[in-house]
Amino acid sequence: MVPVVVPQLGNEISEAEVTEWLKATGETVAEGEPIVTITTTKMAMDLEAxxxxxxxxxxxxxxxxxxGAPLAEIE
Amino acid sequence: MPKELLVDPLITHRRGALRLPEIPLHAYDRPLAAERAARGDAALIEVLRHMLLVREFESMLASFKATGAYRGIEFAYRGPAHLSIGQEGAAVGQALGLSPEDHIFGSHRSHGEFIAKGLAAIARMPGAEVETILATHDGGWLRDTVAGALGGSGAALAEDVLLFGLLAEIFMRANGFNGGMGGSMHAFFPPFGIYPNNAIVGASAGIATGAALRRKLSREDAICVANAGDGSTGCGPVWEAMNFASMAQLTRLWEEEHRGGLPVLFFFTNNFYAMGGQTAGETMGWDRLSRIGAGINPDAMHAETVDGANPFAVAEAVARKRALLLEGRGPALLDVECYRISGHSTTDAGVYRSREEMKLWEPHDPIGRLAAGLVAEGVMTEGGVEDLRTGVAARIEAVTRAAVDPALAPPVDVAGDPELIGRRVFSGAEIAVPEGAPPLIQPIEKSSALRGLGRKARAGHDADGKLLSGLRAITLRDALTEAILHHMCHDERLIAYGEECREWGGAFGVYRGLADVLPRHRLFNAPISEAAIVATAVGYAMSGGRALVELMYGDFIGRAGDEILNQMAKWQAMSAGGLRLPVVLRASIGSKYGAQHSQDWSALTAHVPGLKIAYPATPYDAKGLMASALSSEDPVVFFESQRLYDQVETFRAEGVPEGYYRIPLGLPDVKRAGGDVTVLTFGPALYPALKAAEELSGLGVETEVIDARSLVPFDYAPVLASVKKTGHLLIVTEASERGSFAMTVAANAARFGWGDLKAPPRVLGAPNWIVPGAEMETSFFPQAYDIVDIVTNEFYPRTGRNARGLRRWDDLDLARRGL
Structure with a gap:
């Protein structure tokens, strides 16, 4: 199991909004595939598997x- | 940064050489007989007559400037006269190659292009249409005046109106084409496709490019011409405009129905001299002006050098370029070689060129050459040519005699109506709430970023009074997005662009999510060309569109100085209200990045007449003011503080309304009531002022905090009403104090609030030195303790509080040292 966590997004950012899941639970994903869009007050970004x-x-x-909080797990 | 454009190192690293397209030089080789066969004798004689009219008109101006008289008419003309004597072939040839519905934008030397385009329009438009145009212009005043003074009817009358209207405008008379507000270098008359001439060298390049974008998006089958001289190829904004017109996205990325290059022809009347500097050989790197096309795009802008002394060579080239532009293959460039027989202006002593050179060009006088050709070809006799010359001279004399008569061309009555010019500055008009439904890529609800706005709390405090973060509540950034989203989704005329406006969502995220719903032609990334960004917006708006453009940092205003301060600000007034300029220019004011990225330059824009200026500090105000700015028919500069983008709404308990609303520009807003001191703030200075008000309250001093919200217009009433109550006024701004708008307000408040003031108004701004880096910023931007220091020490010494801030300097000593 590999955890997907909210990465460090700059020294003034402490939290992010989960804006859109690009992959659903149960879906098979490839390494490097975008799985979720998160948004901070400064930017929006896609996280990759x-x-x-x-x-x-x-x-x-x-x-x-x-x-640092968990967003998802990849089995 | 569209992801579909792959930057592939295998391709970028491929060995080879660039092959540039050939650039033809003087390719035209049709004999006059062929033109005669194709066009007919009458058309050829008309070309000569038009050139003679231009020549005689300008010779009249030259004569007034040199001798104060022309053909026995005495007149002291004090304005400029940049003449194009010798260049008539270029102007008349251009008009011959264009259609009446094409638009030309000129330079300071464009009387010839004006007259030629107008004559061609009168000749080719249906007579009834010309009559309607003249009957409706200025209520028919100009036409009736000319008809009364000179008689005539039909096309002859229309030509006299054209010449008289231009001359009256050059003399800056009330019934000139632009109400006497434009003059020689700015005259224009849109119904004949004659758009503004421009006193700033090369300025029409960007404006014509923006106008061409408008024509393309509104699917008009016509082109725009940017008229400029060879000297303008030394101007950065001209290069910016040519690049903007060539942006690859126009042909590679825009939606199918809007794909294609901009229909703009850069027409360089190349007379070899830029005032007294010689372009080829001295001041420029190019040998032939047309060469620069190769530096712009792979088509080399379809550039050609043509002979400007031959109107048919020019017309043939213009017609070919026009056809190519209408196919979506623009932009195009023509290097039209001419020789200016007259000086640059009437003070030109000709010290920069030799008599020998002038002699060599004599046979290339377009009028002499065509007249000789027509005689040789048997189209006219020498006597016929002479009769034509005499007739033209008599006509210009009659028009001039009328135009110098103050009964027929009255001076602008500024004595009788001292505010007349002032009323030309703003129309004050605004559009209704837009309710259209232009095509979107997908519904707003499908955009996850825009959906996110709907999840946020509208107010900045939760039910327990806890301050919410910018992720949980609507911020000033979101409030701007909402107002912009409404206008963009309901007003097809409005387009938005700037650097990284699309995928990135703007450098500070105000457009985040907009790319999910708006097609590329309505929201696009512009090159890093601040001059072109603003100039094209001016041209786009001047042609019936509405533009929202962005400069990223207010510090980049310098890069678009002319475009903001001379073009965007002035065209409404210089057109005597004939043009509207609905342009909103967003500019953020930064912090943390030091001297060139953190300056508040709002005073620069406030100083120049013609710009409305907003600077909101709260989300509620930002949304309402942005809606007003986007509804305004007047140009608006909209400043946004980078420090406030994450600010949530803390003043209105109900928060930022979800629906659409407007807050009128110009009304300061009381953000906190108090009876002892009035603190007026600009932009982010609101927040330290509120903090200071809390501390002062603890010291027994109650502060009324007023947020200016706008700089232009500015209603002093709320400030003066507050001063009446408090007797003390402190104005806080993040701009450097010297020359700031706060100083203007202080001076006026002292004047109009004198009876109520117990102490002189005080300005607390930034010092008159560079913005330092992030760690030193508190020494530069006014802090709450600086406000408390002034109020306690200068207004209420009874509080007995010692100053805590760093600003204990001697302002008069600093001034002596230039600080």
Whole structure:
């Protein structure tokens, strides 16, 4: 299991909004494939899958999560 | 940065050489007999007559300037006369190659192009249409005046109106084509396709490019011509415009129905001299002007050098370029070689060129050459040519005699109506709330970024009074987005562009999500060409569109100095209200990045008449003021503080309304009530002022905090009403104090609030030195303790509080040292 967490996004950013899931729970993803769009007050960015496998979302679209918090797991 | 454009190192690293297209030099080789066969004798004689009219008209101006008289008419003309004597072939040839519905934009030397385009329009438009145009212009005043003074009817009357209207404008008379507000270098008359001439060298390049964009998007089958001289190829904004017109996205990325290059022809009347500097050989790197096309795009802008002394060579080239532009293959460039027989202006002593050179060009006088050709060809006799000359001279004399008569061309009555010119500056008009439904890529709800706005709280505090973060509540950035989204989604005439406006969403994210719904032709990335960004917006708006453009940092105003301060600001007044300029120019004011990225330059824009200026500090105000700016028919500069983009709404408990609303520009707003001191703030200075007000309240001093919200217009009433109550006024701005708008307000408040003031008004701004880096910023931008220092020490010494800030300097000593 590989966790997907909110990365460090700059020294003034502590949290981000999960704007859109690009892949659903149960979907197979390839390493490097964009899986979710997150937004901070400064920017919007797509996070890529850190590994290949089956995605399991851990937060809902629209939720605000802190830097370092888990977003998903890849089995 | 569209992802579909792959930057492939295998391709970029491929060995080879660039092959540039051939640039033809003087390719035209039709004998006059062929033109005669194709056009007929009457058309050839008309070309000569038009050139003679231009020549005689300008000779009249030259004579007035040199001797104060022309053919026995005495007149002291004090304005400029940049003449094109010798260049008539270029002007008349251009008009011959264009259609009446094409638009020309000129230079300071464009009387010839004006007259030629007007004569061609009168000749080719249906007579009834010409009559309607003249009957409706200025309520028919000009036409009736000319008809009364000179008689005539039909095309002859229309030509007299054209010449009289231009001359009256040159003399800056009330019934000149532009109400006497334009003059020699700025005259124009849109119904005949004659758009503004421009006293700033090369300025028409960007304006014509923006106008061409408008014509393309509104699917008009016509082109725009940017008239400029060879000297203008030394001007950065001309290069910016040519590049903007050539942007690859126009042919590679824009939607199918809008694909294609801009229909703009850069027409360089190349008379070899830029005032007294010689272009080829001295001041420029090019040997032939047409060569520069190769530096712009792979088509070399379809550039050609043509003989400007031959109107048919020019007309043939213009017609070919026009056809190519209408096919979407623009832009195009013509290097039209001419020789200016007259000086640059009437003070030109000719010290920069030899008699020998002038002699060599004598046989290339377009009028002499065509007259000789027509005689040789048997189209006219020498006597016929002479009769034509005499007739033209008599006509110009009659028009001139009328135009110098103040009964027929009255001076602008500024004595009787002292505010007359002032009323030309702004129309004050605004559009209704836009309700159209232009095509979108997809519905707004499909954009995850825009959906995110709907999830946020509208107010900045939650039910328990806790301040929400910018991710949880609508910020000033979001408020701007909402107002812009409404206008963009409901007003097809409005387009938005600037650097990184599309995928990036603007450098500060105000357009985030807009690319999900707006097609490329309505929201696009512009090159880093601030001059072209603003100039094209001016041209786009002048041609019936509406433009929202962005400069990223207010510090880049310098890069678009002429375009903002001379073009965007002035065309409404110089057109005597004939043109409207609905342009909104967004510019952020930064922080943390030091001297060239953090300056508040609002005073620069406030100083120049003709710009409305907003600078909101709260999300509620930002949304309402942006809606007003986008509705305005007048140009607006909209300043945004980078420090406030994440600011949530803390003043209105109900937060920022979801729906559309406007807040009129010009009304300062009381943000906190108090009876002891009035603190008026500009932009982000509102927040330290509120903090200071809290501290002062603890010291027994109650502060009324007023947020200016706008600089131009500015209603002093709320400020004076507050001063009446408090007797003390402190104005806080992040702009450097010297020459700031705050100083203007202080001077006026002292004058109009004198009876109520217990102390002189005080300005607290930034010092008159560079903005330092992030760690030193608190020493530069006014802080809450600086405000408290002034109020306690200067207004209320009874509080007994010692100053804590760094600003204990001697202002008069600093001034002596230039600081």
């Amino acid at each position: 850190p590994a290949a496998g089956v995605l399991k979302q851990m937060v809902e679209e629209g939720e605000i999560v802190e830097v």
